[in-house]
Every structure is written in C-alpha cells, then in structure tokens.
Amino acid sequence: MRKLNTEESSSAKTDSTPSWLTSRVPLAQVLEFLSHKTVPWHRGSHWYLFGGIALLLFCVQVATGIMLMFYYVPTTDAAYESVLLISAKVPFGWLIRSVHSWSANLMILALFIHMFSVFFMRAYRAPRELIWVSGFLLLVLAMTFGFSGYLLPFTKLSYFATKIGTDLTKLVPVIGEEMRLFLLGAETISGPTITRFFALHVAILPPIFVLFLIAHLVLIQLLGMSEPMGTKESRSIPFFPNFVLRESIVWVLVLGLLAVLSVYIPWEVGEKADPLAPAPAGIRPEWFFTFLSQSLKYIPATVLGIEGEALGVYAIGLGGLIFFLVPFWDRWADRGIRHWVVTVFGILAVIYLVTMTSLAYFKPY
Amino acid sequence: MRRIAWISIKSFGLAAIVLAMGAGLAAAQTPAKPAGKSQNACINCHQNLPGKLGDPVKKFKKDVHAQKGITCVGCHGGDQTSSNFAVIKSKENGFIGRPKVTDIPELCSKCHSHLEYMRKFSPSIDVGQLSSYKTSVHGKLLAKGDTKVATCASCHGSHGILPASNAASSVYPPNVSETCSKCHSDTNYMKGYKIPTSQHNDYLQSIHAELLMVKRDLSAPTCNDCHGNHGAFPPTVNSVSGMCGQCHVNNRNLFDKSPHKKAFGALRLPECAVCHSNHKVLRASDKMVGDTPPSVCVSCHAKGSKQLQTAANIRAQLEGLKNVIGQANNKLESAEHLGMEVSEAKFNMKEARSALIKVRTEIHTFSFPDVKKKTEEGKKVAEGALQAALAAIQEFHGRRRWVIFPIVLTIFLAGALYLKLREIEGNDRNRG
Known part of the structure; x- marks a missing residue:
C-alpha cells in the first residue's frame, strides 16, 4: 500500500511539472516543430558541422570572457599586471584565460573552414545569398574580436602589432586618419586605446555579433540547409535527435580538444609593453591577419607612383570584396552549373591564405 | 673625480x-x-x-x-x-x-x-x-x-x-x-x-x-x-686605490679597511694593481680568488697557509651562490617554456644577481665572514626563486595528470552519444 502511494505521488509530480510548464511556455509547438524538422544529409554534410563548432566556441568565449572580466583591469598601468594575476594567482585563472584564447583561435579557424566549405559547395546560391552575407560578416566580426582582444593584455608584441594594424587604417581614403584617431582615442596607443578596445571587445561587438548570428540561424531555419547541386534524390535525417546527436558528438570532441590544448599548450603572457622601447624583432599580428602583413612585405615601397602598402591593402580588399559578393556574380550556380572560374578563384584564395600564413611563421623575411 | x-x-x-x-x-x-x-x-x-x-x-x-x-x-x-x-x-x-x-x-x-x-x-x-x-x-x-x-x-x-x-x-x-x-x-x-x-x-x-x-x-x-x-x-704605490676608487668606490673603501692595505703599504706594493695590473686591467674573473692557479692569491701566499684557506673558502661561497642562481635561472626558463607564469620569481632574480655583484665587491674585504654574510643574502633570494620555479613545473605536470579526466570524459560521452545515434538510426532503418 505504502509502495503504491509513493508511485502515485511520484507519477503525479512528473505529470504536473510539464503541465505547469507547458501551460506557460508553448513547448509543445516547439517540440512538435523539432520532431518533424529534417535536415538534408549527404557526403558534404559533415562540413556543415563546423558552423556548429564555431557556435559552440562562441558560447565558450562568452562564458570565459565574463569570468576574465572579474579580474581584468583595462588601463595601461594595470592591464598586464591583471593578466599576470589571472594567470598566476587566481584559482584556475590560467585555465580560463587559456581556454578563452584557444577557443577564440579555434573559432576563427572553424569559421574559415565553414566559409570555404560553403563556397566550394555553392551553398550560397539563391535563395541563400543573405545566409552567406551574414556568415561572412560574422567572420569579419570574429576577426575584429581577435584584433581588439589581442591588445588587451598589453604585451610588447600585442602593442606593436596593434600599432601596425591601426596604422593601416590610415590607408582608408578620406577618413583614414580620423578612423585611426577614433580607434586609438589619442595620437598613439595609450590609456584611451585600451579603454576603447576593451569597450569594443566586451560591449560593442558582442551584441552586433549576436544579432548577425540570430539572423544567420533564423535564415537557415526559414530557408533550410542547402543541398548539393545536381542532387536528384535527396536523403534527409530528423533534426532531433539524429542531427543534434551528431553535432553533440562533435561538440564533446571539440570541448575535449580545447581542454587538452589549454592544459598542454597554455597561452603565454609575454613581456609587458614598453611604448618607449624600440620595436622587438618578430612582431606579428594574430595568425589570421598574418596573410595581410606578410603580403605587404613583398610589395615595393611604390608601384607606378602609388604607395605600395596602400596598393597591397586595396588589392587584398578588392579580392575580399569579390569573394564576399560571390552569390551575386556566380550566376552559373543558380543554373546548377559548377563553373571552373569560381572553383579556381576559391582554390587560389585558399593557396594564397595558406602560403602567406605559413611564410609568416616559417620564413618571415 | x-x-x-x-x-x-x-x-x-x-x-x-x-x-x-x-x-x-x-x-x-x-x-x-x-x-x-x-x-x-x-x-x-x-x-x-x-x-x-x-x-x-x-x-x-x-x-x-x-x-x-x-x-x-x-x-x-x-x-x-x-x-x-x-x-x-x-x-x-x-x-x-x-x-x-x-x-x-x-x-x-x-x-x-x-x-x-x-x-x-x-x-x-x-x-x-x-x-x-x-x-x-x-x-x-x-x-x-x-x-x-x-x-x-x-x-x-x-x-x-x-x-x-x-x-x-x-x-x-x-x-x-x-x-x-x-x-x-x-x-x-x-x-x-x-x-x-x-x-x-x-x-x-x-x-x-x-x-x-x-x-x-x-x-x-x-x-x-x-x-x-x-x-x-x-701614481705612487699607496695612491693607487685612490685612483681606481674614483670609479670603483665600494671596492676601494672595502680594500682600505682590509689587512692588505697595511701590508701592501709596508711592502710598497701598488695596491689594486698587484692583483689587477695597472694598464693591462683584464676583465675580473672569479678564478682570481682561490688557493690554486690561476688565482692571484697564490702568487704571494704560501701553499697551505691560512690566507689561502680563506681564499678557497671565499671562492667556495662565490661558486655556491653562482650555482644556486644558475639552477634558479634554468628552472625558471623551463617553467616559462612550459607556459607557466613565473614573472614574480624572475623579477626577484634581479636581486640575486645584484647580490652576486655585491659578493664580488665584498671579496675586497678578504674577510670570509663578511663574504659569507653577503652570499647568504643572495642565496636566500635565489633559492626562493628556485623553489617558485620548481613549484610551477610541478604544478604544470600536475595539470597534465588531471587532464586525463576530461579526456576520459570526452571519450566516454562521445562514445555514448555515438552508440545512442547508432541505436536510433538502427531502429529507424528497421521501421523504414
């Protein structure tokens, strides 16, 4: 009798919980939607998982970034010391900082892989042009996150790399110098610069990134995932639980990798920035900007009377713009044609990025 | 001057x-x-x-x-x-x-x-x-x-x-x-x-x-x-330390209080130049002190004498401090290569190196207790830095041992999810 009562009571509790919740949140519709939602599954589908990886790493970034904010002090006098404090004194501070740095770099790597996989599969073709546009802008925003975050520990390398980076903004026609001054908040990198970069990193970029992320995800929901060109009989799998389980396996593996990397190759702090000291040898921006800095080294000071550095930046910018606008000029893809011009353009872009990045690390001069 | x-x-x-x-x-x-x-x-x-x-x-x-x-x-x-x-x-x-x-x-x-x-x-x-x-x-x-x-x-x-x-x-x-x-x-x-x-x-x-x-x-x-x-x-023989002391003030002051001042004066020996030469002043080396060549002490003091024993003891103190500083530097470098944060200990090492310079200056007293006292000060700092470096290295290896848990957890979770996926997809195939 006593046993029966316990079971009834337990059953009543279980029943009452969903009814209480479902009466307030329309979970049933969501679950109904998810149970019927399917996603296409084909040989190239694994590449789409990189989008999910980037999303996971962004969440890790937010979580670890908030933790770091408890101790980080954005001033020239205390920034470096606060990072030292986090790395040496705060319990597990070294781990949080290392995870933050590693996840940032892995996120950008995942975004690059995701972008090129979408490019080569022509997944940007109509009607998914805006998914591509929002995704590309998310990569640009992520790189801006990296640029602004690189200065925050105020180390020697980050100081001079940021100086070179911000000097490049001078090349923007008409408003270049004003842009540089706006970014720095002073003539040179100093107290106001750290404050501005910190504000950009933790207050301005995150909401913009989230807005674009929502737009990207909503558009994917509305338009569905792209299927490879020429597929006659498409195979699809249920989003829940099949796709979710696949993504979860990858997420678990990525989290494991992140833990191993953070522990085995912890992110070093480096030396404190000294604005009065000469620039040290081997200044290099974050790896995802090295293609740009390395390319500029090969361009002569002047080319046909034009400043070489400016010419290089404009040329690379033009290449990036053509890449960004691919859904609007690749009309072959809309007709189901995988044109060689687009493929060669993509391959050359990958070769260029990989070569320049490798040279920056293995043969910088 | x-x-x-x-x-x-x-x-x-x-x-x-x-x-x-x-x-x-x-x-x-x-x-x-x-x-x-x-x-x-x-x-x-x-x-x-x-x-x-x-x-x-x-x-x-x-x-x-x-x-x-x-x-x-x-x-x-x-x-x-x-x-x-x-x-x-x-x-x-x-x-x-x-x-x-x-x-x-x-x-x-x-x-x-x-x-x-x-x-x-x-x-x-x-x-x-x-x-x-x-x-x-x-x-x-x-x-x-x-x-x-x-x-x-x-x-x-x-x-x-x-x-x-x-x-x-x-x-x-x-x-x-x-x-x-x-x-x-x-x-x-x-x-x-x-x-x-x-x-x-x-x-x-x-x-x-x-x-x-x-x-x-x-x-x-x-x-x-x-x-x-x-x-x-x-310069006259007993004005040499005044000459060198224009720049090497501490060495001169310590020498003037040492027993050598009086002895060199009596023997009309040109003070600093006796050990360091006059025009050919070579870079001073720790080997200049001790009871065996190339120590300069052996050129005046007899083998087995009390003075040479003091010189040997002073040299041992010096080498001891250098040894601890060297060990601390090596371990700090290793800890740093492992990505460990040891900047505070590295900063303290400046004090240890400064102590080594002080010990080398203190040698001009030719007094073992004085040299030992300065050496102990330097050793204390260097040993503190060495311990900090060893602790950092130990912590690094400790962290590596702990990482086995996320690895096992990752493998377990990924495996469990994979098995679940196979089960679901197997059921789907059976139904379909």
Missing part, C-alpha cells in the same frame, strides 16, 4: 683652442681679441704657399679658435691688417713667428688662465691648466729645459685644434691613449727616461679599453683618468 679630470681635459680642448693660438707672447700681453672684418694678410699669403707654410691655413679653418673669431695674430702676433710685409711681421707689432717649445704653455695660458676672458665661452670653464702643468712631470722637465716633453700643442695640436667633445679631436676620450702613445710607445724617443713603453699595448688589452674603444662607453677610463691630464704624473 674622474668627471672633474675630464672636464678639465675638455676645457683644455676649448682652452688650447682658444689658447694655443691664444695670445702672441709679444703681441698678446692681454688676451687675443676676435678680429674684425678687416683683411687677414697672413691667410691671404699663406693659403697660396705649398707644404708646411700653406697647411696651417687649411687646418685652421676647422679650428675651434677660428670659429670663435681668433686669428693668426692671436698667437703669432704681428699686424694682419697691413699690406706691408715689414709691418705685418714687425717686432713692434709683437710678431713672434713660430713660438719656442718652452714658451708654448705660457703662450696658451695668456688666454686660458684668464678667467674673465675664458668664461665668455663657458661659465664654468677651468683656467688652471698652466698651474697643473707646472706640477706635472712634463712641466717639471720642461722647466729644466727638456724640450722633448709634451706641451699643450703635443696633445691638442696647433692649427687644427678641436674641442675634446669632438670625436675627431686628439683628446676625445677614445683617442687619448693613441695621442699619449705617440711619445710613450716610441722606444727611441723615450730612451733616457727609464720608463716602459708597453703601456699603450697593455691598455689596449684591458677591459677599460674594450669598454671605451669598442663599446664607446665614454665613462670608461683612459690614460688621463688615472694620471691626470695637464698635471700628468705617475
């Missing part, structure tokens, strides 16, 4: 400068006056003459005196404004022609000992060169009629005198030893003076020359910093 000595050489540069050409013995019973816009008959004529007669005009263009408005008559006398050769070189106008060697110091001093005149060029300029010179060996021998000795022009030149601060000047610090060696390394010229001629060669091998001439550290000493410039003299 050395600074003062150098100021005086600099001022002499300016001096000799304004001096050498300064005042004609006859013409310049008062300091030379800068020439007006009138013609310079001397230059007009001599600039067209070959060799020795024309060279002074070319050299004088860069001369500091010329830049200050002093002309030929300032030293040589005569009337440069006349076009009459007899008037230009007339004794009535104070023409002296080429001054005699014995007259040069007095000639230069007409301006350079004249404070009111000289302070127009520099408010704190030294005007004591002549009185210093008279106390020097050079000055004393000159007074006895020895015209081979150095006078103002021997070091500063005559028609191309540059300020001592000019790198091309013969009295610019890195050039001084070369200037002195023109006479002092010439065995024929120095014959009869009964002094060695190897000083310059010895000096070139010294740490002082390396610092001054190779690293261009102008605070490093050259000849005049120990011997004086205008009042150049050979």
Whole structure:
C-alpha cells in the first residue's frame, strides 16, 4: 500500500511539472516543430558541422570572457599586471584565460573552414545569398574580436602589432586618419586605446555579433540547409535527435580538444609593453591577419607612383570584396552549373591564405 | 673625480683652442681679441704657399679658435691688417713667428688662465691648466729645459685644434691613449727616461679599453683618468686605490679597511694593481680568488697557509651562490617554456644577481665572514626563486595528470552519444 502511494505521488509530480510548464511556455509547438524538422544529409554534410563548432566556441568565449572580466583591469598601468594575476594567482585563472584564447583561435579557424566549405559547395546560391552575407560578416566580426582582444593584455608584441594594424587604417581614403584617431582615442596607443578596445571587445561587438548570428540561424531555419547541386534524390535525417546527436558528438570532441590544448599548450603572457622601447624583432599580428602583413612585405615601397602598402591593402580588399559578393556574380550556380572560374578563384584564395600564413611563421623575411 | 679630470681635459680642448693660438707672447700681453672684418694678410699669403707654410691655413679653418673669431695674430702676433710685409711681421707689432717649445704653455695660458676672458665661452670653464702643468712631470722637465716633453700643442695640436667633445679631436676620450702613445710607445724617443713603453699595448688589452674603444662607453677610463691630464704624473704605490676608487668606490673603501692595505703599504706594493695590473686591467674573473692557479692569491701566499684557506673558502661561497642562481635561472626558463607564469620569481632574480655583484665587491674585504654574510643574502633570494620555479613545473605536470579526466570524459560521452545515434538510426532503418 505504502509502495503504491509513493508511485502515485511520484507519477503525479512528473505529470504536473510539464503541465505547469507547458501551460506557460508553448513547448509543445516547439517540440512538435523539432520532431518533424529534417535536415538534408549527404557526403558534404559533415562540413556543415563546423558552423556548429564555431557556435559552440562562441558560447565558450562568452562564458570565459565574463569570468576574465572579474579580474581584468583595462588601463595601461594595470592591464598586464591583471593578466599576470589571472594567470598566476587566481584559482584556475590560467585555465580560463587559456581556454578563452584557444577557443577564440579555434573559432576563427572553424569559421574559415565553414566559409570555404560553403563556397566550394555553392551553398550560397539563391535563395541563400543573405545566409552567406551574414556568415561572412560574422567572420569579419570574429576577426575584429581577435584584433581588439589581442591588445588587451598589453604585451610588447600585442602593442606593436596593434600599432601596425591601426596604422593601416590610415590607408582608408578620406577618413583614414580620423578612423585611426577614433580607434586609438589619442595620437598613439595609450590609456584611451585600451579603454576603447576593451569597450569594443566586451560591449560593442558582442551584441552586433549576436544579432548577425540570430539572423544567420533564423535564415537557415526559414530557408533550410542547402543541398548539393545536381542532387536528384535527396536523403534527409530528423533534426532531433539524429542531427543534434551528431553535432553533440562533435561538440564533446571539440570541448575535449580545447581542454587538452589549454592544459598542454597554455597561452603565454609575454613581456609587458614598453611604448618607449624600440620595436622587438618578430612582431606579428594574430595568425589570421598574418596573410595581410606578410603580403605587404613583398610589395615595393611604390608601384607606378602609388604607395605600395596602400596598393597591397586595396588589392587584398578588392579580392575580399569579390569573394564576399560571390552569390551575386556566380550566376552559373543558380543554373546548377559548377563553373571552373569560381572553383579556381576559391582554390587560389585558399593557396594564397595558406602560403602567406605559413611564410609568416616559417620564413618571415 | 674622474668627471672633474675630464672636464678639465675638455676645457683644455676649448682652452688650447682658444689658447694655443691664444695670445702672441709679444703681441698678446692681454688676451687675443676676435678680429674684425678687416683683411687677414697672413691667410691671404699663406693659403697660396705649398707644404708646411700653406697647411696651417687649411687646418685652421676647422679650428675651434677660428670659429670663435681668433686669428693668426692671436698667437703669432704681428699686424694682419697691413699690406706691408715689414709691418705685418714687425717686432713692434709683437710678431713672434713660430713660438719656442718652452714658451708654448705660457703662450696658451695668456688666454686660458684668464678667467674673465675664458668664461665668455663657458661659465664654468677651468683656467688652471698652466698651474697643473707646472706640477706635472712634463712641466717639471720642461722647466729644466727638456724640450722633448709634451706641451699643450703635443696633445691638442696647433692649427687644427678641436674641442675634446669632438670625436675627431686628439683628446676625445677614445683617442687619448693613441695621442699619449705617440711619445710613450716610441722606444727611441723615450730612451733616457727609464720608463716602459708597453703601456699603450697593455691598455689596449684591458677591459677599460674594450669598454671605451669598442663599446664607446665614454665613462670608461683612459690614460688621463688615472694620471691626470695637464698635471700628468705617475701614481705612487699607496695612491693607487685612490685612483681606481674614483670609479670603483665600494671596492676601494672595502680594500682600505682590509689587512692588505697595511701590508701592501709596508711592502710598497701598488695596491689594486698587484692583483689587477695597472694598464693591462683584464676583465675580473672569479678564478682570481682561490688557493690554486690561476688565482692571484697564490702568487704571494704560501701553499697551505691560512690566507689561502680563506681564499678557497671565499671562492667556495662565490661558486655556491653562482650555482644556486644558475639552477634558479634554468628552472625558471623551463617553467616559462612550459607556459607557466613565473614573472614574480624572475623579477626577484634581479636581486640575486645584484647580490652576486655585491659578493664580488665584498671579496675586497678578504674577510670570509663578511663574504659569507653577503652570499647568504643572495642565496636566500635565489633559492626562493628556485623553489617558485620548481613549484610551477610541478604544478604544470600536475595539470597534465588531471587532464586525463576530461579526456576520459570526452571519450566516454562521445562514445555514448555515438552508440545512442547508432541505436536510433538502427531502429529507424528497421521501421523504414
């Protein structure tokens, strides 16, 4: 009798919980939607998982970034010391900082892989042009996150790399110098610069990134995932639980990798920035900007009377713009044609990025 | 002290400068006056003459005196404004022609000992060169009629005198030893003076020359910093520590309190130079202390003596501290390579290295208890840093051991999810 009562009571509790919740949140519709939602599954589908990886790493970034904010002090006098404090004194501070740095770099790597996989599969073709546009802008925003975050520990390398980076903004026609001054908040990198970069990193970029992320995800929901060109009989799998389980396996593996990397190759702090000291040898921006800095080294000071550095930046910018606008000029893809011009353009872009990045690390001069 | 000595050489540069050409013995019973816009008959004529007669005009263009408005008559006398050769070189106008060697110091001093005149060029300029010179060996021998000795022009030149601060000047610090060696390394010229001629060669091998001439550290000493410039003299045996102590203050103070001070004085040994040499002062090494060669202690103290035992003990202290510092540095470097944060310990190591320098200075007390006390201070700091480095390395390996848990968890979770996926998809296939 006593046993029966316990079971009834337990059953009543279980029943009452969903009814209480479902009466307030329309979970049933969501679950109904998810149970019927399917996603296409084909040989190239694994590449789409990189989008999910980037999303996971962004969440890790937010979580670890908030933790770091408890101790980080954005001033020239205390920034470096606060990072030292986090790395040496705060319990597990070294781990949080290392995870933050590693996840940032892995996120950008995942975004690059995701972008090129979408490019080569022509997944940007109509009607998914805006998914591509929002995704590309998310990569640009992520790189801006990296640029602004690189200065925050105020180390020697980050100081001079940021100086070179911000000097490049001078090349923007008409408003270049004003842009540089706006970014720095002073003539040179100093107290106001750290404050501005910190504000950009933790207050301005995150909401913009989230807005674009929502737009990207909503558009994917509305338009569905792209299927490879020429597929006659498409195979699809249920989003829940099949796709979710696949993504979860990858997420678990990525989290494991992140833990191993953070522990085995912890992110070093480096030396404190000294604005009065000469620039040290081997200044290099974050790896995802090295293609740009390395390319500029090969361009002569002047080319046909034009400043070489400016010419290089404009040329690379033009290449990036053509890449960004691919859904609007690749009309072959809309007709189901995988044109060689687009493929060669993509391959050359990958070769260029990989070569320049490798040279920056293995043969910088 | 050395600074003062150098100021005086600099001022002499300016001096000799304004001096050498300064005042004609006859013409310049008062300091030379800068020439007006009138013609310079001397230059007009001599600039067209070959060799020795024309060279002074070319050299004088860069001369500091010329830049200050002093002309030929300032030293040589005569009337440069006349076009009459007899008037230009007339004794009535104070023409002296080429001054005699014995007259040069007095000639230069007409301006350079004249404070009111000289302070127009520099408010704190030294005007004591002549009185210093008279106390020097050079000055004393000159007074006895020895015209081979150095006078103002021997070091500063005559028609191309540059300020001592000019790198091309013969009295610019890195050039001084070369200037002195023109006479002092010439065995024929120095014959009869009964002094060695190897000083310059010895000096070139010294740490002082390396610092001054190779690293261009102008605070490093050259000849005049120990011997004086205008009042150049050979130091006496018990004034050597005063010389070296101008820069090596702590070493000198400790040496003066040590038993060696009294003993060296009694034996008439030249203090610092006994161990470090005089001109050939090599970079000091820890091997200089101890009871076996190449220690310098063994050259005086008998084998097995109490003094050599002290030297051996001091050396052991020194090596002990160096050993701990070396270990701490190695471990800190290893910890840093592993990505561990050890900047605080690294900063503390500066104190340990500073302690090592203090210990090396303390050796000049030749007192084992004093050296030991300083060594212990350094060891304490270095051992603290070593422990911090070891703890960081230990923590690193500890972290690596712990990472096994996320790895196992990852494999377990990923495996479980994969099995679940297979089960679901297997069921789907069976249904479909």
